[in-house]
Amino acid sequence: MTNREIADVLDQIGDMLEIQGENVFKVRSYRRAAETIGRCRFAITGATASEQLRELPGIGESLSQLILEVAATGTCPLREQLLAVIPQGLLDVLRVPGVGPKTAGALFHQLHVTDIRSLEEACRSGAVAALPRMGAKSQERILEGIALLQRSAGRILLSEAAAIAARVIEQLPPPCEPVVAGSFRRGRETVGDIDILAVEVQGLDPMAAFTGMPEVEQVLLHGDTRSSVVVKGGVQVDLRVIPRPSMGAALQYFTGSQQHNIRVRERAGAMGLRLSEYGLFDADDRQIAGASEAEVYGALGLDWIPPELREDAGEVARAAEHALPRLVELHDVRGDLQMHSQWSDGAHTIRQMAEAARARGLDYIAITDHSKALGVANGLDEDRLLRQIDEIRALNQELEGFTVLAGCEVEILADGRLDIADEVLAELDIVLACVHSGLNAPSEAITRRMVRAAEHPHVCIIGHPSGRLIGQRDRTALDLDALIRTCVDTHTALEVNSGPQRLDLCDHDVRRALEMGAHLVISTDAHSAESLSWLTYGVQTARRGWATPDRVLNTRPVAGLRAFFTMDGGNP
């Protein structure tokens, strides 16, 4: 069982307990444990898992035993017991907007609803409207909820969310200063819905502009302070209008995460204060903070916490000790170490990529076209690679104060050898090694393959190490710890690939790699000049992994970068 699978079981138990009307705080402990296990950086199946588990926050005696049992057997008596009473399909019913645990329980017990299909039938027959505290409108809402669920996009990529958010903000009146909060602001790799906040301005009606946008498919709510719409593609967008003195508290609150907010509000409670989206209030209900986030955190004795860290993963305690790391920022990054040109499968010339990168404020780039084993991408063989190196050297003669490094995204072959001869690799400034085939290989095979590449004296960087494509392809069975260990030993960097579909290493892996002492590079893998803008997603992912600039090699000037890769004496 992977940690993710264990977390899913915990969530499932939480759902079923909730439907049974179990104590909400008990339910919350299962949910919280699921969160914690989902991002936990050691394998629960490991031998030492038992002691490590007990050290995790929110996991006590009974949960740790349950988790170990699930890890070993895939299930546990509690889950089996619940599954004997509650049909699996009822858990899907919980995902229908407007149906919560209480409603699901009533639907099951009184109308024998067991899945979405039987729920729909119960609605069409009018039986749902006859339930206590339900009516025609509730029934209609549930039907709409089912339709919404069926055409909803689910979670979308960060880049897709960015495009939607930008379009919405464009259509809101500028004086209301709209900003995006939520998981988008935290830089999560996928976004469920888009939360936008706007300042209340006399005589301005952003709600009307919002619900009237041409891309709105359905208005879910339309209130004075909050409206919700579904835009084309099935994505939900929320707008909230906030009085200016509350803007900081609202931004803090709506940025989340929910677990982070609970942690912060508990702290407020312990200080005799009350924190809501309207501000921080004392016992006499006087507002003592709220206009800015820094003010709110500050009044709670906390340093301002970057949104990317707000996952209840220890950041509140660190903020209280004034010991948060200084995270890498977009403007720290001076170069981009993976991109493609027309030589292989890119859309633009080397010069065009260089000029676009320079316009974005970078000092250097590496051109890393594919190598010959990736025939579908028009990969370069040794001859073409040597000619490309000549072109890059010539271009550098013309560019003042900007450097194009000659690189290559070299294929790691099945046995861990590279597909370009060593004497040609020696001519390159940057060798990036990647796997694009055999991604379903067993753990030992893929690990041996990648470790061997990392040991190669010319290899500087292992690119998109996990091989996952978000929503399309799982990560390979690679033993990441083994690869990280090798990278630390050989002065090889691990890439944080900024492609919105990759974000690989992911946030948890970044934190793991840094804890083990590795160095990173953040690269765009751009196949066109426009995609150089992806850098921001990679930076956010690194920040979510608590990355500091000193551990991100491409924050260094080009000379410092080269120095790192030659420290083991074997690299170019």
Place this chain on the structure above:
DNA sequence: GCCGTTTTCGGCCCGACTGTTTTCAGTCG
């Protein structure tokens, strides 16, 4: 179920919106 400069028992974040109700329960974030 977890946890402890309020506590080893009794707490556990907080408010808007909706629908079905004459005061509130359920859902959502």
